[in-house]
Amino acid sequence: MTELVLSDLLRSVLRGLEITVILTISGSILAFVCAFVFGLGRVSRWRFIRVFSVCYIELFRGTSVFVQVFWLYYALPAFGLLLSPLLAGILGLGLNVGAYGAEVVRSAVQATGRDQYEACCALNFTRYQTFRYIILPQAFPRMLPVFGNNMVELMKASSIVSLISLSDITFQAQQFRIRTGQTFLPFAVTLIVYFILYLGILFFIRSVTRLANPQKVKV
Amino acid sequence: MIIMEQIAASRPMVQISDVSKAFNGISVLDGLNLEIPIGQKVALLGPSGSGKTTILRLLMTLETIDAGQVRIEGVPMYEGAPDAPCLLPEGQIRAVRSRIGMVFQHFGLFPHLNVLNNIALPQILNGQAGKTEAENRAHELLQMVGLGEKAYLLPDQLSGGQKQRVAIARALALQPDILLFDEPTSALDPQRVSDVLDLLNMICRKTGTTMLLVTHEMEFARQFADRILFFDHGQIVEDGAPDVVFTNPKDNRTRAFLGLPVIDV
Ligand SMILES: Nc1ncnc2c1ncn2[C@@H]1O[C@H](COP(=O)(O)OP(=O)(O)O)[C@@H](O)[C@H]1O
Numbered sequence: 157m158t159e160l161v162l163s164d165l166l167r168s169v170l171r172g173l174e175i176t177v178i179l180t181i182s183g184s185i186l187a188f189v190c191a192f193v194f195g196l197g198r199v200s201r202w203r204f205i206r207v208f209s210v211c212y213i214e215l216f217r218g219t220s221v222f223v224q225v226f227w228l229y230y231a232l233p234a235f236g237l238l239l240s241p242l243l244a245g246i247l248g249l250g251l252n253v254g255a256y257g258a259e260v261v262r263s264a265v266q267a268t269g270r271d272q273y274e275a276c277c278a279l280n281f282t283r284y285q286t287f288r289y290i291i292l293p294q295a296f297p298r299m300l301p302v303f304g305n306n307m308v309e310l311m312k313a314s315s316i317v318s319l320i321s322l323s324d325i326t327f328q329a330q331q332f333r334i335r336t337g338q339t340f341l342p343f344a345v346t347l348i349v350y351f352i353l354y355l356g357i358l359f360f361i362r363s364v365t366r367l368a369n370p371q372k373v374k375v
Numbered sequence: 376m377i378i379m380e381q382i383a384a385s386r387p388m389v390q391i392s393d394v395s396k397a398f399n400g401i402s403v404l405d406g407l408n409l410e411i412p413i414g415q416k417v418a419l420l421g422p423s424g425s426g427k428t429t430i431l432r433l434l435m436t437l438e439t440i441d442a443g444q445v446r447i448e449g450v451p452m453y454e455g456a457p458d459a460p461c462l463l464p465e466g467q468i469r470a471v472r473s474r475i476g477m478v479f480q481h482f483g484l485f486p487h488l489n490v491l492n493n494i495a496l497p498q499i500l501n502g503q504a505g506k507t508e509a510e511n512r513a514h515e516l517l518q519m520v521g522l523g524e525k526a527y528l529l530p531d532q533l534s535g536g537q538k539q540r541v542a543i544a545r546a547l548a549l550q551p552d553i554l555l556f557d558e559p560t561s562a563l564d565p566q567r568v569s570d571v572l573d574l575l576n577m578i579c580r581k582t583g584t585t586m587l588l589v590t591h592e593m594e595f596a597r598q599f600a601d602r603i604l605f606f607d608h609g610q611i612v613e614d615g616a617p618d619v620v621f622t623n624p625k626d627n628r629t630r631a632f633l634g635l636p637v638i639d640v
C-alpha cells in the first residue's frame with residue numbers, strides 16, 4: 157500500500173469528519189432547544205401550546221428521520237423553500253432527535269413530586285422562580301443520561317445525509333472505496349472514528365453530569 | 376381615624392365565611408364558618424378524613440373553594456359571586472399569600488439545596504433579603520431550632536425531627552403573620568414531641584404569630600392551644616378552650632373521640 161493512498165484516506169476521513177462533527181454538534185444544539193421548548197410546551201397551561209407541542213413530537217417521532225431529511229431537502233423547494241444540504245441535515249436531525257428529547261424533558265419535569273410545587277406555593281415563589289430554582293435543578297440531572305443516548309443516536313443517524321449529497325465520513329469512505337477498490341481499510345477507519353466520537357460524547361455528558369449535580373456536602 | 380384603626384385591629388386574622396369544598400362531587404366542607412383572632416393558637420382535632428388538612432390547604436391557596444369567601448385580616452382572597460368565587464389573579468393573591476406560611480406533614484424540603492439554602496433562598500426570592508443577610512438570618516434560625524451545626528448538610532442527611540425543624544425555620548424566615556402546621560408531630564418519635572411543643576411555644580412568645588395546627592395528639596393540643604376545634608365531616612362540632620373541650624365536651628362525637636361517656640339526650 158502506498159503512502160499516497162494512505163494520505164488520500166487521511167484527507168478524506170478528516171473532511172468527512174468535519175461534516176459529521178458539525179452535524180452532530182449543531183443538530184444536538186437544535187435538538188436540545190427543541191426538547192426544552194416542546195417538552196415544556198407539552199405541560200403548558202395553554203391548551204394551544206400543548207396541542208402544538210404534541211403535534212410536533214408525534215409527527216417527528218412517528219415518521220422516519222430519512223423521510224424527514226428528504227422532505228426538508230427535496231420536497232420543501234416545491235414550496236419555494238430551498239435549503240442547503242448541510243442546513244437540511246442539521247434541521248432534520250435536530251428536529252427528529254428534539255422530538256424524543258421533548259418527551260425526556262416532559263417526564264423529568266413531571267417526575268418532580270407535587271410536594272415540591274406545593275412547598276414553592278407556600279413560600280410564595282412565582283411560577284418562573286419555581287421552575288428555575290426548584291424544578292429545573294432537580295429535573296435536569298435526570299435528563300442527562302437519556303440526552304447522552306439521544307446525542308449518540310443523532311451522531312449515528314448523521315450518516316444518512318450522504319443521501320442528500322453531503323460528504324460526511326460514511327460518504328467519504330464510500331468514495332474512497334470506489335476510487336481505490338479498497339474495502340477493509342476505509343470502513344475499519346470509519347468504524348474507529350465513529351467509536352471515538354461516541355467516547356467523546358460519553359465524556360462530554362459525564363462532565364456535564366458532574367457539573368449539574370449538587371456537591372453533596374460543602375463543609 | 377382612631378375608629379378606623381380600631382376596626383382594623385378588631386378584624387380577625389382569618390375569616391372563613393360559608394366556605395364549601397367538594398372533591399369529585401363529594402362534599403368535604405359545607406358552609407363552614409370560622410374566625411381566628413390575631414395571635415390565637417388554634418388546634419384542629421378530629422377523625423381522619425374530616426377535612427382538617429383541606430382547611431389548611433385552602434388557606435395556603437393550594438386548593439380553591441367552591442363557594443364562600445376567605446379573608447386574611449379583612450382582605451378577601453376570592454373575587455366574583457359568593458357561589459362562584461374565583462381566586463384573585465396571581466399578582467394580587469401573592470400579596471395575601473406572603474402573610475401565610477405552612478409546615479407540611481412531609482416537610483417539602485428542597486432535596487437539591489443544603490439546609491442553609493433551603494432557608495435562605497425563599498428570603499432572597501421574595502425580595503426580603505440579599506444573599507448575605509438571608510444566610511445570616513438562616514444561621515440564626517438554625518441556631519434557634521437547635522440545628523446550628525447542620526447548615527451544610529442536605530435534607531436527606533437529616534432525621535425526621537431535624538427535617539421538621541428545618542421546615543419550621545424555613546417558614547419562619549419569611550416572617551408570616553399566620554403559620555399553618557399539618558400534623559407536625561406525626562413523623563416524630565414520641566420523645567421528640569415535647570421538643571416541637573417547646574419550639575412552637577417559643578416562636579409564639581417571640582413573634583405573636585397566629586397559628587393553626589392540625590394534630591392527633593390530645594396532650595400536645597391541650598398544651599399548645601388557646602382554642603380547640605373539633606371537626607367531624609367538615610363541620611366544627613366543638614369549639615372552646617382546651618380545658619372545656621377536653622373535660623366537658625358538649626357534642627357526643629367529641630365525647631366518643633375522647634373516650635368519654637356519651638350523654639343521652
Ligand atoms: N386532592 C384530593 N382529591 C380528592 N379527594 C380529596 C383530596 N384531598 C382531600 N380529599 C378528601 O377529602 C376528605 C378530607 O381530607 P383531609 O382534609 O385530608 O382530611 P384530614 O386531614 O382531616 O384527615 C377526605 O375524604 C379525602 O379523601
Ligand SMILES: [Mg+2]
Binds near residue numbers: 429
Ligand atoms: Mg390530614
